[in-house]
Amino acid sequence: xxxxxxxxxxxxxxxxxxxxxxxxxxxxxxxxxxxxxxxxxxxxxxxxxxxxxxxxxxxxxxxxxxxxxxxxxxxxxxxxxxxxxxxxxxxxxxxxxxxxxxxxxxxxxxxxxxxxxxxxxxxxxxxxxxxxxxxxxxxxxxxxxxxxxxxxxxxxxxxxxxxxxxxxxxxxxxxxxxxxxxxxxxxxxxxxxxxxxxxxxxxxxxxxxxxxxxxxxxxxxxxxxxxxxxxxxxxxxxxxxxxxxxxxxxxxxx
Amino acid sequence: xxxxxxxxxxxxxxxxxxxxxxxxxxxxxxxxxxxxxxxxxxxxxxxxxxxxxxxxxxxxxxxxxxxxxxxxxxxxxxxxxxxxxxxxxxxxxxxxxxxxxxxxxxxxxxxxxxxxxxxxxxxxxxxxxxxxxxxxxxxxxxxxxxxxxxxxxxxxxxxxxxxxxxxxxxxxxxxxxxxxxxxxxxxxxxxxxxxxxxxxxxxxxxxxxxxxxxxxxxxxxxxxxxxxxxxxxxxxxxxxxxxxxxxxxxxxxx
Numbered sequence: 001x002x003x004x005x006x007x008x009x010x011x012x013x014x015x016x017x018x019x020x021x022x023x024x025x026x027x028x029x030x031x032x033x034x035x036x037x038x039x040x041x042x043x044x045x046x047x048x049x050x051x052x053x054x055x056x057x058x059x060x061x062x063x064x065x066x067x068x069x070x071x072x073x074x075x076x077x078x079x080x081x082x083x084x085x086x087x088x089x090x091x092x093x094x095x096x097x098x099x100x101x102x103x104x105x106x107x108x109x110x111x112x113x114x115x116x117x118x119x120x121x122x123x124x125x126x127x128x129x130x131x132x133x134x135x136x137x138x139x140x141x142x143x144x145x146x147x148x149x150x151x152x153x154x155x156x157x158x159x160x161x162x163x164x165x166x167x168x169x170x171x172x173x174x175x176x177x178x179x180x181x182x183x184x185x186x187x188x189x190x191x192x193x194x195x196x197x198x199x200x201x202x203x204x205x206x207x208x209x210x211x212x213x214x215x216x217x218x219x220x221x222x223x224x225x226x227x228x229x230x231x232x233x234x235x236x237x238x239x240x241x242x243x244x245x246x247x248x249x250x251x252x253x254x
Numbered sequence: 255x256x257x258x259x260x261x262x263x264x265x266x267x268x269x270x271x272x273x274x275x276x277x278x279x280x281x282x283x284x285x286x287x288x289x290x291x292x293x294x295x296x297x298x299x300x301x302x303x304x305x306x307x308x309x310x311x312x313x314x315x316x317x318x319x320x321x322x323x324x325x326x327x328x329x330x331x332x333x334x335x336x337x338x339x340x341x342x343x344x345x346x347x348x349x350x351x352x353x354x355x356x357x358x359x360x361x362x363x364x365x366x367x368x369x370x371x372x373x374x375x376x377x378x379x380x381x382x383x384x385x386x387x388x389x390x391x392x393x394x395x396x397x398x399x400x401x402x403x404x405x406x407x408x409x410x411x412x413x414x415x416x417x418x419x420x421x422x423x424x425x426x427x428x429x430x431x432x433x434x435x436x437x438x439x440x441x442x443x444x445x446x447x448x449x450x451x452x453x454x455x456x457x458x459x460x461x462x463x464x465x466x467x468x469x470x471x472x473x474x475x476x477x478x479x480x481x482x483x484x485x486x487x488x489x490x491x492x493x494x495x496x497x498x499x500x501x502x503x504x505x506x507x508x
Contacts, residue, residue: 047398047426168424172454173302177508198426235499240490250428254398 004037007192008058008076008160012067015053027053029217030067035160035194040186042207043196044246046253050218051196055162058194059085071160081109084158088165090149092137098124098148099133105156123151126185143174143181150185163195167202179205183230200246204239205232215251222249260482264291266328267447268313268415273322275308282308284472286322290415290449295441297458298451300468301507306451309473310419313449314338326414337364339408341418345400347392347407354379354388356403360411378406381439398429402436409440418450422457434460435486455505459498460487467504476504 015028027050035041045051056062058069060079069076071083084105092101103120111119124133127147137145146166153161166182167175179202186193197203203210210224224246226232233239268290275283282305290296300306311317313324315333324331339360347356357378361371379385382402392400401421408416418437422430434457441448452458458465459481467477479497487494 046428048396171302171420171423172452172457173505173508174453180508198428200427235495237490240495244490247428247431252428252432253426254396254429254432 004039006034007037007072008035008194009033009070010054010058010067011070013054013057013064013069014066015050015057015062016065026217028057028064029219031213031218031220032067033211033220033223035192038190038192039208040183040193040195040206042203042210043194043213044200044203044210044250045198045213045218046215046251047198049213049215049251049253051198051213052164054218055085055164055194055196058160059083059162080160081156082159083162084153084156084160085162085164086146086149086153086166088168090145092145092148094137097134097136098129098140098151101137101148102151102155105152109156119155119157120151123154126154126189127151128181141174142170143178146170146178147181150182154185154189154191158191160192160194163193165196165198168197175199175202180231182206187230200243200250201234204242204246205234210246212246212249215253221251262291262294262480264293266290267292267294267326268331269323269325269328270313271323271325273309273312273324274320275305275312275317276320277308281472283312283319284474286473286475288466288475288478290447292447293445295438295448295450295461295463296466297462297464298449298466298468299453299455299458299501299505300473301470301505302453304468304470305473306453306468307419309468310340310417310449310451313415314340314417336415337411337413339411339413339416341401341405341408341416341421343420343423345392345397345404347400347403349392352389352391353384353395353403356392357407357410360407364411374410374412377443378410378440381443382406382436398425398433401425402433405437405440409444409446412444413446416446416448418448420452420454430457437461438485455501456489456498459494459501460489465501467501470507 010031010033013028013031016024016026018024043051057064071080099120102124103116106116106119124130127150129147167178170178195206204226207226212221214221228238266289271287273283273286298306312319315331326336354375358371358375361374379388405421422433450461462481464478464480466475469476481497483493
């Protein structure tokens with residue numbers, strides 16, 4: 001893969017929470033990394049290790065205690081309209097249809113109905129939900145709900161998509177199906193993606209590069225480049241060797 | 255594959271005969287028959303939505319079958335006489351009891367002597383390595399530790415049948431490996447008869463002495479296969495991969 005230009009950079013990012021009883025808790029410690037244009041970057045780490053905090057800081061939902069985040073060379077405080085997020089627990093509005101859920105970001109931006117509908121329709125089709133525009137979330141399976149979340153994040157036409165363990169609530173098989181889907185979607189509509197997971201197999205299947213974090217406080221342990229062509233085969237010997245390598249380097253957060 | 259001529263000479267503990275379940279017109283299970291040997295570790299896998307949970311609920315007698323019978327030790331299964339323990343995906347430790355009290359809870363109902371109860375609880379605490387958490391309360395522990403206590407409590411009962419429904423579903427992968435090793439330790443040390451249901455084919459291969467593969471609804475047993483690989487099993491081992499691939503090919507819908 002050719003190295004694209006740097007879209008997002010984190011420099012010495014640290015996040016510490018103070019508690020009323022005294023004693024500080026550091027979730028993220030001194031993280032420095034670059035995110036390249038249109039790459040599928042995976043952030044991998046044990047459960048509850050600060051990965052979500054990191055994404056929240058990029059999205060502007062939380063503020064770093066120290067360090068800087070920059071997008072296209074410009075310092076980022078409080079997120080950006082060019083950054084969208086997909087959550088694990090999607091919070092789709094149950095009283096709204098798929099179409100209404102997907103267009104919501106555009107609605108907040110004040111786009112007119114025609115523009116919104118066209119954009120939403122396009123991304124609903126992209127994620128493979130054409131025909132379900134008028135369905136309600138309760139009528140959808142777990143995998144389908146996640147697709148709505150992905151369409152919703154794409155609908156505002158972001159340049160960077162943040163995904164916080166979007167498949168974490170899905171069963172193992174549906175997860176495999178969605179991993180193939182997200183690669184298909186990304187290849188069709190290339191964006192820079194930062195994808196958080198605690199699943200090593202998923203990380204290797206998806207990522208151009210994998211940033212391995214330690215357990216709390218999260219530091220960068222190592223960055224792996226995955227050169228294998230897609231679609232990747234989870235039971236090929238190259239895949240399994242890399243999986244063993246990364247697994248031996250991953251902390252156990254019991 | 256794991257072809258073997260070695261007979262399993264353990265006595266039959268559980269016998270399921272022609273189990274069929276309809277919910278109204280919905281035909282969920284169709285003429286399911288199989289045996290489980292005393293002390294055996296059986297995994298049940300099938301495609302997403304095939305009726306595994308209904309299957310489990312029939313074994314626990316939460317539902318009554320439309321037709322068919324369940325026998326334990328040669329007698330019709332009877333919740334008053336037979337001891338069934340279950341572990342579900344969400345941990346359910348009693349918040350008002352300590353770890354030690356949670357582990358011993360089912361044993362009070364069994365009316366064991368105090369000495370026997372202490373012996374079993376101490377044994378489980380030792381296997382789980384939770385000595386220093388003996389007097390802690392569930393809210394002081396991580397979610398994974400809480401689930402380990404639930405599992406320990408189930409094994410402490412020495413049940414006629416221990417049923418587990420995707421107990422490790424949402425945990426990160428390194429933790430899963432650890433917990434799967436732990437459940438094998440608990441099983442070996444207590445000699446319990448276990449039926450473990452999962453969507454995760456690799457997990458089934460890692461744990462099972464025998465795998466029952468279900469079809470889609472109406473679910474029947476497509477195949478039973480023994481896995482004779484030595485423990486601890488390795489996910490990158492070619493023999494392991496062969497079994498995993500075979501089961502995946504039987505189930506794959508994605």
